[in-house]
Each structure stands twice: as C-alpha cells, then as structure tokens.
Amino acid sequence: MTVSRTDLANxxxxxxxxxxxxxxxxxxxxxxxxxxxxxVLWNDFLVHNPKDPNWLNRDRFMLSNGHGSMLxxxxxxxxxxxxxxxxxxxxxxxxxxxxxHPEYGYTPGVETTTGPLxxxxxxxxxxALAERLLSAEFNRPGHDIIDHYTYVFLGDGCLMEGVSHxxxxxxxTWKLGKLICFYDDNGISIDGHLExxxxxxxxxxxxxxxxxxxxxxxxxxxxxxxxxxxxxxxVKDKPSMIVCKTxxxxxxxxxxxxxxxxxAPLGENEICLTRDNLGWPHEAFTVPEEVYAGxxxxxxxxxxQAAWNERFQAYKAAYPQDAxxxxxxxxxxxxxxxxxxxxGYIDGLLxxxxxxxxxxxxxxxxxxxxxxxPEFVGGSADLSPSNNTLWxxxxxxxxxxxxxxxxxxxxxxxxxSAIMNGMALYGxxxxxxxxxxxxxDYARNxxxxxxxxxxxxxxxxxxxxxxxxxxxxxxxxxEQVNSLRLIPNMRVWRPCDAxxxxxxxxxxxxxxxxxxxxxxTRQNLPAQNxxxxxxxxxxxxxYVLSEAANGQPQGILxxxxxxxxxxxxxxxxxxxxGVHVRVVSMPCVELFDKQDAAxxxxxxxxxxxxxxxxxxGTTGLWYKYVGLQGAVLGMDRFxxxxxxxxxxxxxxxxxxxxxxxxxxxxxx
Numbered sequence: 001m002t003v004s005r006t007d008l009a010n011x012x013x014x015x016x017x018x019x020x021x022x023x024x025x026x027x028x029x030x031x032x033x034x035x036x037x038x039x040v041l042w043n044d045f046l047v048h049n050p051k052d053p054n055w056l057n058r059d060r061f062m063l064s065n066g067h068g069s070m071l072x073x074x075x076x077x078x079x080x081x082x083x084x085x086x087x088x089x090x091x092x093x094x095x096x097x098x099x100x101h102p103e104y105g106y107t108p109g110v111e112t113t114t115g116p117l118x119x120x121x122x123x124x125x126x127x128a129l130a131e132r133l134l135s136a137e138f139n140r141p142g143h144d145i146i147d148h149y150t151y152v153f154l155g156d157g158c159l160m161e162g163v164s165h166x167x168x169x170x171x172x173t174w175k176l177g178k179l180i181c182f183y184d185d186n187g188i189s190i191d192g193h194l195e196x197x198x199x200x201x202x203x204x205x206x207x208x209x210x211x212x213x214x215x216x217x218x219x220x221x222x223x224x225x226x227x228x229x230x231x232x233x234x235v236k237d238k239p240s241m242i243v244c245k246t247x248x249x250x251x252x253x254x255x256x257x258x259x260x261x262x263x264a265p266l267g268e269n270e271i272c273l274t275r276d277n278l279g280w281p282h283e284a285f286t287v288p289e290e291v292y293a294g295x296x297x298x299x300x301x302x303x304x305q306a307a308w309n310e311r312f313q314a315y316k317a318a319y320p321q322d323a324x325x326x327x328x329x330x331x332x333x334x335x336x337x338x339x340x341x342x343x344g345y346i347d348g349l350l351x352x353x354x355x356x357x358x359x360x361x362x363x364x365x366x367x368x369x370x371x372x373x374p375e376f377v378g379g380s381a382d383l384s385p386s387n388n389t390l391w392x393x394x395x396x397x398x399x400x401x402x403x404x405x406x407x408x409x410x411x412x413x414x415x416x417s418a419i420m421n422g423m424a425l426y427g428x429x430x431x432x433x434x435x436x437x438x439x440x441d442y443a444r445n446x447x448x449x450x451x452x453x454x455x456x457x458x459x460x461x462x463x464x465x466x467x468x469x470x471x472x473x474x475x476x477x478x479e480q481v482n483s484l485r486l487i488p489n490m491r492v493w494r495p496c497d498a499x500x501x502x503x504x505x506x507x508x509x510x511x512x513x514x515x516x517x518x519x520x521t522r523q524n525l526p527a528q529n530x531x532x533x534x535x536x537x538x539x540x541x542x543y544v545l546s547e548a549a550n551g552q553p554q555g556i557l558x559x560x561x562x563x564x565x566x567x568x569x570x571x572x573x574x575x576x577x578g579v580h581v582r583v584v585s586m587p588c589v590e591l592f593d594k595q596d597a598a599x600x601x602x603x604x605x606x607x608x609x610x611x612x613x614x615x616x617g618t619t620g621l622w623y624k625y626v627g628l629q630g631a632v633l634g635m636d637r638f639x640x641x642x643x644x645x646x647x648x649x650x651x652x653x654x655x656x657x658x659x660x661x662x663x664x665x666x667x668x
Contacts, residue, residue, distance in 0.1 A: 003290050003291055003293070003294040005036070005039055005040070005222045006279075007280075007291055007294070008039045008043065008291060008294050008295060009035040009036045009038070009039040010035070010251070010278045010279075010280045011074070011078060011287050011291050011295070012031055012032075012035040012038060012039070012071060012074040012075065012078070013031065013032045013035050013250070013251050013274075013278060013280075014275070014278070014280050014282065014284075014287075015070065015073075015074040015077070015078075015088060015285065015287070016028050016031035016032060016035075016068075016070035016071060016074055017032065017252075017265075017266050017271050017274060018088075018271070018284040018285050019070050019073070019088050019089070019091035019098070019285075020070060020091070020265045020266070021265045021266065021267075021268065021271060021284075022089060022091065022284075022285075023091045023092040023093065023265075024265060025092060025100075025264075025265070026069075026070060026091065026092060026100065026263075026265065027067040027068050027069075027070070027262060027263050028070070028249065028261055028265065028266055029068075029186075029188070029248040029249040029255075029259075029261035029262045029263075030065055030067065030068030030071060030155065030184060030186075030248065030262070031068045031070045031071035031074065032248070032249050032250050032251055032252065032256075032261070033184060033186050033219070033246040033247055033248045033249060033250050034068065034071055034153060034182070034184050034219065034244075034246060035071070035250070036219060036220045036221070036222060036225065036250075037153070037182055037184075037219050037225055037244055037246070038071060038075055038153070039222070040222050040225040040226050040229065041061075041151060041182070041225075041229065042061075042075055042079060042295075042297070043294075043295070043297075044226060044229075045059075045149075045151075045229055045233075046059050046061060046151065046297075047059045047148060047149075047301075047304050048061075048079075048109075048297065048301055048304075049297075049298075049301030049302055049304060049305045050076075050079050050080040050081040050082075050108075050109070050297055050298050050301055051080075051298055051301065051302055052301075052305060053081065053108045053109045055305050055308075056146075056330060056427075057145065057146065057147065057148050057305075057308050058148060059148045059149045059150070059151060060111050060124070060127045060128075060131075060148070060149075060150040060151070060426070061111060061151050061152075061153075062111055062112055062114065062120040062121070062123055062124040062127070062150070062151070062152045062153070063102055063114050063120060063153050064114055064117065064118065064119070064120030064121040064123075064124070064152055064153060064154040064155070064158045065114075065117065065120075065153060065154055065155035065157065065158055065184060066101040066102050066113075066114030066115040066117075066120060067100075067101060067115060067263065068153075068155075069098070069099070069100065069101050069102050070088075070091065070098075071153075072102055072109075072110065073087075073088055073091070073098050073102075073107070074088070076107065076108070076109045076110075078287070078291075078292065078295035078296075079109075079295055079296065079297040079298075080295075080296050080297055080298040080301075081108050081109045082108050083097060083098070083107060083108065083109070085285055088285065089285055100115075101113070101114060101115030102114050102115070103452075104425065104453045105453065105454070111123075111127070111425060112421070112422070112425050112453070113449060113452055113453050116445050116449065117155070117157040117158045117160075117161045118154075118157075118158045118159075118161030118162075118163040118164045118167075118418075119163060119418050119421075119445070119446060119449060120152060120154070120158070121152050121154050121158050121163075121164055121167060121168070121181065122163050122164075122166075122167040122414075122415060122418030122419055122421075122422065122446070123418060123419075123421055123422035123425060124150050124151075124152035124179060124181070124422060125167040125168070125170065125171045125176065125179065125415075125418075125419050125422060126418065126419035126420060126421060126422020126423045126424075126425070126426065127150045127422045127423070127425065127426045128150040128171065128176040128178055128179035128239070129171075129174060129176060129402070129419065129422070129423065130422065130423045130426035130427075130428065130429055131146060131148060131150065131178060131426070132174070132176060132178070132402050132403075133377070133397075133402070133403060133404075133405075133429070134146045134326075134426075134428055134429075135147060136402070136403035137374075137403070138322055138325075138326050140315070140318070140319055140322070143311070143314065143315040143318065143319070144311075145308070145311060145312055145315050145326075148178070149178045149179075149180060149233070150176075150178060150179050150180070151180050151181075151182070152179070152180070152181040152182070153181075153182050153184065154181055154182070154183055154184065155183070155184045155186075156184070156185070156186070156187070156188075156189055156194055156198060157189055159183070159200070159202060160198055162414070163414045163415055163418055163446075166412040166414055166415025166416075167412075167415040167418065167419060168206065168209050168211070168239075169209050169410075169412075170409070170410070170412070170415065170419070171209070171211070171239045172206075172209035172210035172211050172238065172239060173210065173399050174397075174399055174402050175210070175237045175238060175239075175399065175400060175402065176239045176402075177235060177236040177237050177238055177239065177240075179239040179240070180229070180232045180233070180239070180240045180242065181239070181240065181241050181242065182242050182244055183202065183241055183242065183243045183244060184219070184244060184246055185202070185219075185243050185244055185245050185246065186245075186246045186247060186248040186257075188248045188257070188258070188259050188262060189259065189262070190259060190262055190263055191259065192259045193259075202241075202243065203215050203241075203243055206241045210238060211238055211239050211240065211241050212232065212235040212238040212239070212240040212241070213240070213241050213243065214228045214231055214232060214240065214241070214242045214243065215243050216243060216245060217242055217243060217244045217245065218244075218245060219244035219245055219246035220246065220247070220250060225242075225244070228242045228244075229242065248261060248262060249261030249262075249266070251274050251277055251278045252266055252270055252273070252274045252277070253270070253273045253274065253277050254270060254273070255270060271284075325374065326428070329374070329375050329427075329428040329429075330427050330428050332427070332456075332512055334373075334509070334510065335372050335373065337372055338372060338373075338509075341368070341369065341372045342369070342502070342506045345365070345368040345369070345502060346499060346502050346503070346506075346535070349498050349499050349502055349527075350499065350530055353527035354498050354527060355524055355525065355526050355527055356498060356524055356525070357520070357521045357522055357523055357524050357525065358464075358495050358496075358497070358498070358500075358501045358518075358520040358521045358525060358561070359386070359387065359388050359460075359462040359463070359520040359521060359522060360388055360524075361495070361497070361498035361501035361502070361520075362388055362389075362460060362462075362501050362505065362518060362520050363388030363389065363391065364498070365498075365501055365502045365505040366378065366388075366389065366391045366432075366505070367391040367392060367393070368502075369505060369506075369509065370391055370393065370394070370405075371393070373430065373509070374405075375428060375429050375430045376405055376430055376432070377405050377406070377407065377423060377429050377430070377431045377432075378390065378391070378394065378405065378406050378407070378431075378432050378433070378434075379406060379407035379408065379409050379416060379420075379431070379432070379433045379434070380408070380409065380416075380433060380434040380435065380460075381409050381410065381411055381412055381413045381416050381433065381434070381435040381439070382408070382409070382410050382411045382412075383434060383435055383436065383462075384408065384434070386436070386462060386463070387434030387435065387436075387460050387462050388434075388460075388462070389406075389432070389433070389434040389460055390406055391406075394406040396408065407433075409433065413435045413439045413440070413442035413443040414442050414443050414445070414446055416433045416435070416443065417433065417443040417446035417447055417450070417457070417459070418446040418449070420432075420433050420446075420450075420457045421446060421449055421450055421453065421455055421457060424450070424455040424456055424457050425453070425455060430456060430458070430509065431457055431458070432457070432458035432459070432460055433457075433458075433459065433460065434459075434460035434461070434462065435460075435461065435462075436461065436462060436463045436468075436475065436477075437461035437462065437463060437464045437477040437480050437481070437519055438463070438474070438475050438476065438477045438480060440459070440461050440477075440480055440484065440517070441480065443459075447459060447484070447487070447490075447515070447517075448487055450490075450514070450515035451487045451488060451489040451490045451514055451515055452488075452489070454489055454513055454514045455514070455515060456508075456509075456511065456512055456514070456515065457515040457516075458505075458508045458509075458515065458516050458518065459515065459516065459517045459518065460518050460520065461480075461517055461518065461519050461520065462520045462521075462522065463475065463477075463520075463521075463522045464477060464481065464494065464519040464520055464521055464522075464561060464562075465477060465521070465561070465562065465616035465617065465635075466478075466616055466635065466639040466644065466647045466648065466651065467521055467522055467523045467562055467616065467644045467647075467648070468522055468644070469522070469641075469642065469643050469644035469647065470641055470642065470643060471641065472639065472640065472641030473638040473639045473640060473641070476638070476639035477519075477617070478617055478618060478635045478636075478637075478638060478639065479617065479618045480519075480617070481494060481519050481615075481617045481618075482617055482618045482620065482621045484517050484519075485589060485590065485621060489513065489514035489515070490514060490515055490516070490517065490590065491507070491508065491511065491514065491515070491516045491517070491588055491590050491591060492516075492517045492519065492588065492589070492590065493507075493508070493516060493517065493518050493519065493587050493588045494519040494560040494561040494587055494588075494615075495518070495520070495561065495587045496525060496528060496545075496559070496560065496561055496562070496563075496564035496565065496585055496587065497525055497526065497527050497528050497564075498527060499527070499528070499530050499535070499538070500528075500538055500585070500587050501518070501520070503535065503538040503539060503587075504516070504518055504538075504587060504588070505518070507539060507588075507591075519561065521561060521562050522644070523562065523644050525561075525562055525564075525565055526565050528545060528546075528564065528565075528568070528585075529546075537585075537603075538585075538587060539591075540591060540592060540595050540599060541586065541587065541588035541589060541590065541591025541592030541593070541594070541595070542558075542584060542585065542586035542587070542588070542589065542591075542592035542595075542603055542604075543584065543585060543603060544582055544583070544584055544602075544603055545564065545568075545583050545584065545585040546568060546571060546582070546583040547582055548571075548575075548580035548581055548582050549575050549580050550580045552580065553580055553581055553582035553608060554579055554580050554581060554608075554610060555579070555581040555582070555608060555610035555611060555612070555662060555665065556581060556582045556583075556584055556604060556608055556610070556611045556612070557570060557571060557581055557582070557583050557584070557611075557612050557613075557614065557658070557662070558584045558586055558604075558611065558612070558613040558614070558622070558625055558626065559583070559584075559585060559586070559613070559614040559615065560585065560586055560587055560615050561587075561615070561616075562616065563614040563615055563616060563633075563653065564583070564585050566614055566653060566654075566655065566658060567583045567614055567658070568583055569655040569658075570655050570658035570659050570662065571583050573655050573656075573659050574659055574662065574663075577659075579662075579663070581662070582608075584603055584604065586625075589621075604625065609627055609629060609630070610630075610662075610665045610666070611625065611626040611627065611630040611631075611665075612626060612630060612631045612632070612633065612658070612661060612662050612665065613625060613626050613630070613631075613632045613633070613634075614632075614633045614634075614653075614658060615632075615633075615634050616634065616635055616648075616651075616653060617634055617635055618634060618635065618636055619632040619633075619634035619635075619636055622634070629665070629666070630665065631661050631662070631664070631665055633652060633653065633657070633658060633661060635651060639651075
C-alpha cells in the first residue's frame with residue numbers, strides 16, 4: 001500500500017503532540033512545523049543505518065533547535081532505531097531515553113547534545129570540518145572511504161545566538177560544501193512574533209559569509225524541499241543554508257502560527273481537532289503498519305553500509321597501514337608507542353630541570369607528543385604565540401586548502417570550543433584549543449557541554465593569574481579556575497613546573513571520560529625536584545612534593561601552579577625557625593578527590609590541622625582541605641595593572657607573608 005508523504009510527516013506531528021501532552025511539558029510547535037522537511041531529508045537523502053548508529057560513513061544529523069526533541073525521537077523511532085514506542089510514551093521522564101532535549105549517549109542516533117541554542121549548529125560545523133580533514137588525510141584515488149554529508153536543523157533562536165556568527169563565518173571561509181543547514185523560518189519564538197527584536201536579513205547575512213543560500217522554500221511542500229536539497233548538494237565549494245518558510249504547530253486549527261504552541265502542550269481538545277484537521281484518525285501513540293513500512297530505513301541502511309564495507313575492504317587491501325591507522329583513531333585507542341614517548345619526554349625534563357613558564361612547558365609537551373598523535377588537531381583563538389599551541393611541524397589549515405592539524409580560529413573562543421566538541425564527537429580527532437584563561441568565560445557553555453557529553457577536548461588556558469601583570473584586572477583571572485572546577489566531569493590542571501605540565505598533558509590525552517583544562521602561567525617557574533614517587537603522585541592529582549625536614553610535619557602548606565614555589569620558600573624559612581612543615585602540590589583537585597581514603601590520608605593526615613592553602617585565585621573551595629581553622633592565601637578581589645612581581649608583593653604572595661599567616665595558625 002502506497003503511503004503519502006503527508007501521512008509520513010503526520011506521523012511525526014501526531015507522535016510529537018501526543019508525547020508532549022503525556023509529559024505535560026515540551027515543545028510541539030517545531031516538530032509539527034518541520035515534519036515535512038524532516039520527512040524529505042530522512043527518506044530521500046539521509047544515508048544512515050539504524051542497526052549501526054555508529055557506522056563511520058553515515059551522514060550526520062544535528063537538531064540544533066533541540067527543544068523540538070520529539071521531532072528527532074519520532075524520526076529515530078519511525079526509521080527503526082532501538083527506540084521503542086514505550087520510550088516515546090516516557091518522554092521527559094526519569095530514566096527514559098527521551099529526555100527533554102536530545103542528549104548524546106542516551107539515545108541511539110543522537111549525534112550531540114543540543115538545547116543551548118546555536119551549539120548544535122556549531123557542532124555541525126565541527127563535524128563537517130572533521131569529515132573534510134579526515135577525507136583529505138585518508139582518501140586515496142578511487143577510494144573515497146570518507147564521503148558523507150552533515151545536516152543541521154536550526155531555528156531563529158540559533159541564529160540570534162552569537163556563536164552562530166562565529167562558526168558560520170568560519171564554515172564559509174573553510175568552504176564546507178558538505179554542510180547543509182535548514183532554517184526553520186517560522187517568525188516565532190517564546191515571546192511571540194519576532195519582528196520587534198529580530199529583523200536581520202538572514203539570507204544576505206549568509207551570503208556575506210560565503211554560503212550558498214536557497215531562499216523562500218515552502219517548508220510544507222515536499223517537492224520544493226526536495227529541489228532545494230538537490231540544489232544545495234550540487235554546490236561543492238560552499239556550505240548551504242536552506243531557508244524554509246514554515247508554520248509553527250502546522251496542523252493545529254487554533255494554535256498554528258502562534259507562540260502558544262512553542263513550549264506547551266496543545267491540550268486534549270486541540271489535539272482532537274488537530275487529528276481531524278490532519279486526517280489522522282488514529283489513537284494516541286498509534287502508527288499504522290503501512291506508515292511504519294514507509295519510514296523503515298533498516299534494510300536500505302544495511303545495504304548502504306554493506307556496500308561501504310566492501311569499499312573499505314578494498315581500501316584496506318590497497319593501503320593496509322592507512323586503514324589500520326584510521327581504525328585505531330576511530331576506536332579512540334592511543335598509539336602503541338604512547339607510554340614510551342611520554343616516559344622518554346619526562347625523563348628528559350627530569351635531567352634538564354628547565355625554569356620556564358608552564359605555557360612554554362605546554363608548548364614543548366605538545367611538540368614532543370604530536371609526532372605520535374596524528375589525531376591531534378590544535379588551534380587558538382588568535383593567540384597562538386601567547387598560548388604556545390602552534391608547534392614546529394604543525395600543518396596549518398589555511399583556506400582555501402582545508403587540510404592539516406592546526407586551526408586559526410580568530411577571536412572566536414565560544415565558536416572554537418563548540419567546533420572542537422563537534423570534532424571530538426565525530427571521532428578520530430583529539431582537539432585542543434587555546435586562549436587566555438580570562439576568556440574561558442566567553443567559551444563557558446561549550447566547555448560545559450564538553451563535560452556534559454564526556455568528550456575528550458583539551459583547553460589550553462594561559463596567563464592564569466595576576467601574574468599576567470600590566471594588562472590589569474580585565475585580563476587577570478581571579479574566579480575562573482575555581483569556577484571551572486565546579487563543572488562535573490572536568491579535570492582542571494594548574495601545574496607548578498614543566499614536569500607537572502607534561503604529566504597533565506599525558507593524563508588529559510589518556511582520559512576518555514571528559515575534557516581537561518590546563519591553566520598555565522605567563523611567568524617563568526622554577527623546576528621542582530621529582531622522584532618516581534612524586535611522578536606517581538602527580539597522576540593522583542595531589543601529592544607530597546617536599547616532606548618536613550624531620551619527617552614529622554607540624555603543619556601542611558598546600559599550593560598549586562606558581563604558588564608551589566612560594567610554598568617551598570616558606571617551608572625553608574619556617575624550618576630555619578624550627579617549624580617543620582610538609583608541602584603538598586595539588587595540580588588537579590578533581591583527581592585527588594577521586595583517590596581512596598588511605599591515599600588522601602597519607603597526603604593530608606587528619607591529625608595535622610595546622611594547614612594553609614596558597615593559590616592566586618578565589619579562596620572558597622580551599623577550605624575543604626584546610627578546614628575552617630585553616631588559612632587560605634588567595635585573591636577575593638580583582639587585580640590591578642602593574643608588573644607581575646609588584647602585584648604578587650602587593651597582594652601578599654611573598655614568603656614573609658606566608659610565614660606570618662602560618663605562624664598565626666594554632667597547632668592542634
């Protein structure tokens with residue numbers, strides 16, 4: 001039995017309004033408005049296999065306007081993914097695979113977590129870039145094994161968010177011709193009709209970004225939609241924006257075209273009227289077999305993957321080393337010589353004992369590790385010389401040639417971070433990007449999304465304190481390190497020397513459970529004395545760097561980064577006065593907190609309550625280590641403009657002041 005496109009699209013509308021009604025919350029308007037676009041894309045163009053959602057050469061689909069999540073859940077269910085009807089009935093409920101916004105790792109077929117508007121679009125740019133870079137690296141004449149599209153649905157809100165400007169400008173510069181976006185141009189947001197606050201000429205804006213734009217497409221006319229997609233796919237040297245004129249809540253007799261159906265259930269009466277209006281007589285959560293048959297993509301997807309598997313076997317026979325390298329990278333496994341490379345580099349540092357800034361130490365670590373990590377893709381938000389992220393031997397990505405392993409993002413911290421998330425999600429890449437620590441605030445929501453999705457993305461945030469100096473309080477991070485430590489799944493490293501920096505890099509590369517931040521100094525720091533025991537301690541996040549001279553500490557000084565040297569100086573001064581203290585370096589508090597109780601007790605014995613923490617940042621989080629009776633020397637005010645040495649002295653980061661504060665503490 002032949003099923004009309006209208007019936008196929010109406011299945012999305014019905015499931016979406018039913019699920020939102022059952023949950024008593026959600027956004028039915030967008031799924032109902034974009035159902036026709038989704039039907040044409042998924043049934044006529046999208047190459048995917050519901051039986052293997054992780055197939056390498058699948059097309060990627062992003063729902064940047066993620067509040068309309070029931071559109072994606074309906075598509076996945078209808079196409080044959082492992083998302084049964086019971087999960088749609090449990091939309092937005094505890095433990096379901098249909099959370100309020102699409103979440104990576106919860107639902108098969110969901111490529112990225114969306115909801116914070118604009119970031120799905122940014123992730124899509126990252127995925128399209130990853131496809132371009134991977135194809136340039138691995139494809140061979142007659143063997144196009146990486147060859148697919150990235151499709152993004154987005155709405156007005158995505159385009160109002162500033163990150164859309166950052167990433168779409170880059171996508172045009174990079175000529176990402178396999179990126180095709182669908183703009184749900186319905187003129188409605190939560191507050192109502194957009195005219196009072198969004199009057200951009202969006203097509204002109206994207207033409208200025210060097211995109212191909214298909215204007216004024218009737219988003220409810222399948223033939224017009226199909227023609228627009230075919231036109232977009234014919235343009236190879238530009239990303240495409242298809243501007244789809246739609247009606248939000250399409251099919252609802254009384255609410256269509258209004259903001260009333262944007263973020264609230266239609267209501268039982270309106271749903272009944274909508275069923276009649278759409279000619280959909282079926283009960284809630286009921287889809288006829290012929291409609292399921294019209295949507296089922298399993299057989300077609302398996303055929304597509306089988307054909308690709310044959311091509312890949314031919315590629316593997318012709319280029320066995322390349323095929324093995326691709327398979328290793330996509331699996332996330334590190335090279336066989338990884339541990340040996342790390343050990344050799346750190347052994348060299350132990351002999352050299354360089355007195356250098358940790359940003360310089362980071363650059364040296366990158367240069368040492370990059371030759372064995374072809375998955376490294378570095379970059380910076382226009383601060384490469386300051387962040388030390390560009391290493392000798394890096395291949396810079398410079399348009400129009402889009403290949404290499406180093407990206408100049410321009411002054412686009414948010415866009416850089418969200419694009420890196422897309423690349424990490426794509427697989428085969430380990431992205432890192434740099435900026436000043438203070439500008440992590442620009443990137444914050446994408447950094448949070450890295451952590452939420454457990455993605456291995458490394459943030460190189462330099463100029464980590466008042467040690468920045470003369471640029472003053474606008475550029476001197478005070479609260480940033482501790483605020484980043486508050487993000488779950490994030491490891492924040494503040495190393496004290498080149499050895500701790502190298503271990504931080506190694507641990508960040510090895511960690512497959514989430515992102516890392518490296519907070520690095522502008523100023524030089526002295527090398528500390530390290531042993532096998534301290535090297536093991538760095539990997540545990542906190543350790544005894546220097547024991548009290550008599551082996552019986554009367555107190556503990558805890559420090560990170562540049563302040564470790566200060567703690568060491570205070571230890572020596574106190575010893576001269578007959579007071580023997582232990583110095584604990586804690587480069588990564590998140591790792592230290594995960595150690596077992598016995599290890600933590602060995603570093604911070606409960607019986608030693610005379611404790612002081614030293615860090616050139618806000619003080620609040622340190623009281624869990626020093627106790628309320630302890631002391632914290634930090635910065636609970638903004639800095640000033642002056643040379644770094646003057647600032648440290650004026651704000652009390654001196655040996656004399658540390659000694660004075662510690663002497664004022666009462667021993668137990």
